Amino acid sequence: MRIAVLGTGVVGTTLGTGLVRSGHEVRLGSRTAGNEKSLAWVAETGEGASEGTFADAAAWAEVIVNATGGLVSLEALTAAGADNLAGKAVLDISNPLDFSAGFPPTVAQPDGRSIAEQLQSAFPTAKVVKTLNTITAALMTHPRSLPGTHSVFVAGDNPEAKELAALLLTGFGWTDDEIIDAGAITAARGLELYLPLWLSLMGTFGTPTFNVSIVRA
Amino acid sequence: MRIAVLGTGVVGTTLGTGLVRSGHEVRLGSRTAGNEKSLAWVAETGEGASEGTFADAAAWAEVIVNATGGLVSLEALTAAGADNLAGKAVLDISNPLDFSAGFPPTVAQPDGRSIAEQLQSAFPTAKVVKTLNTITAALMTHPRSLPGTHSVFVAGDNPEAKELAALLLTGFGWTDDEIIDAGAITAARGLELYLPLWLSLMGTFGTPTFNVSIVRA
Numbered sequence: 001m002r003i004a005v006l007g008t009g010v011v012g013t014t015l016g017t018g019l020v021r022s023g024h025e026v027r028l029g030s031r032t033a034g035n036e037k038s039l040a041w042v043a044e045t046g047e048g049a050s051e052g053t054f055a056d057a058a059a060w061a062e063v064i065v066n067a068t069g070g071l072v073s074l075e076a077l078t079a080a081g082a083d084n085l086a087g088k089a090v091l092d093i094s095n096p097l098d099f100s101a102g103f104p105p106t107v108a109q110p111d112g113r114s115i116a117e118q119l120q121s122a123f124p125t126a127k128v129v130k131t132l133n134t135i136t137a138a139l140m141t142h143p144r145s146l147p148g149t150h151s152v153f154v155a156g157d158n159p160e161a162k163e164l165a166a167l168l169l170t171g172f173g174w175t176d177d178e179i180i181d182a183g184a185i186t187a188a189r190g191l192e193l194y195l196p197l198w199l200s201l202m203g204t205f206g207t208p209t210f211n212v213s214i215v216r217a
Numbered sequence: 218m219r220i221a222v223l224g225t226g227v228v229g230t231t232l233g234t235g236l237v238r239s240g241h242e243v244r245l246g247s248r249t250a251g252n253e254k255s256l257a258w259v260a261e262t263g264e265g266a267s268e269g270t271f272a273d274a275a276a277w278a279e280v281i282v283n284a285t286g287g288l289v290s291l292e293a294l295t296a297a298g299a300d301n302l303a304g305k306a307v308l309d310i311s312n313p314l315d316f317s318a319g320f321p322p323t324v325a326q327p328d329g330r331s332i333a334e335q336l337q338s339a340f341p342t343a344k345v346v347k348t349l350n351t352i353t354a355a356l357m358t359h360p361r362s363l364p365g366t367h368s369v370f371v372a373g374d375n376p377e378a379k380e381l382a383a384l385l386l387t388g389f390g391w392t393d394d395e396i397i398d399a400g401a402i403t404a405a406r407g408l409e410l411y412l413p414l415w416l417s418l419m420g421t422f423g424t425p426t427f428n429v430s431i432v433r434a
Binding site: 104145182197204210211213 | 318321323324329362363364365366367368372397398399400403404406407408410411412413414415416417418420421422424426427428429430431432433434
């Protein structure tokens with residue numbers, strides 16, 4: 001598949017590389033085409049990797065991955081262009097962490113809605129799926145580097161887009177029973193509000209290399 | 218130990234029963250002594266169980282468990298009396314869920330601080346530990362009713378109070394490696410903000426009988 005990954009930070013480049021390794025073509029999108037980080041990623045990743053503006057990447061792609069910071073995601077996807085998102089699955093990995101008052105950050109959900117819901121409202125024909133925002137970048141694409149079973153969540157209103165997300169996740173090595181359907185797009189609230197716990201645990205463990213596993217009766 | 222359990226809802230009575238079964242004396246505290254729910258619990262639980270006002274229970278106890286609703290906890294512990302909490306471990310199980318705008322509820326942290334932090338500020342010599350708020354009542358006292366390992370968190374500023382909480386948890390059947398120290402009392406923010414995810418999962422699973430297990434490298 002042709003996948004646009006919007007955002008050139010650690011999450012974007014790690015996911016981009018993982019998707020190329022899974023056999024997809026990936027275009028890394030950013031505010032300005034040809035920037036240093038994007039070009040370095042393309043050179044390092046090789047065949048299947050390209051880069052461009054948010055709009056270049058989104059227009060070309062069949063699937064969009066939002067790996068921008070949650071506080072700027074609405075702006076980034078607006079720059080990508082509503083027409084370029086229309087009808088496409090948009091995997092939202094973002095976290096709206098507000099560090100303006102220091103650590104620990106707060107989760108910015110000013111009207112009580114998640115970033116994923118805000119994106120879904122702004123781009124109503126896009127098929128937004130919240131996923132992977134609860135896991136450190138390296139584990140997203142290499143889940144087997146933790147021992148045993150652990151969980152990744154998907155939340156969204158479109159079942160086909162959730163299935164597509166699950167397909168991409170299995171390409172990274174996640175097993176079907178590790179992919180937990182958390183429900184409709186409103187469940188993204190809880191997935192974003194999980195971050196303060198994740199950050200506390202990262203602080204006490206001294207590493208981001210951990211995850212939760214859902215245990216059921 | 219003599220333990221006051223403040224709150225006569227499902228969480229309070231379940232914990233009260235579990236603590237009596239663990240060999241402790243428990244006094245269930247509520248707004249009014251001799252109310253129907255408290256008397257029924259005492260009759261059902263038998264030896265080791267008593268009831269009284271918030272203040273009766275707290276004055277008598279060596280350890281306090283806050284099992285009132287998070288939105289009224291500050292009021293309940295004020296009624297229990299600052300002098301009756303002074304120097305004692307206060308295990309805070311509460312969740313400040315605000316259902317006033319319907320489902321899903323929001324987590325009420327108006328100034329960004331958790332209920333646990335607000336209690337710690339209001340009663341500075343009490344030793345507040347946030348724990349068990351991430352788990353349905355039946356599992357709190359019967360962790361082995363889920364298969365395999367799963368996790369319970371403790372957060373607080375006083376190491377001895379966290380050790381005491383861990384001791385009570387092991388009495389319910391939690392193993393040492395299942396008890397995760399999430400950090401200082403500020404980590405209670407994340408523990409309370411986890412509830413929307415928990416509620417989403419309860420909705421999709423159709424049962425509250427599940428939990429997370431922390432998986433580390």
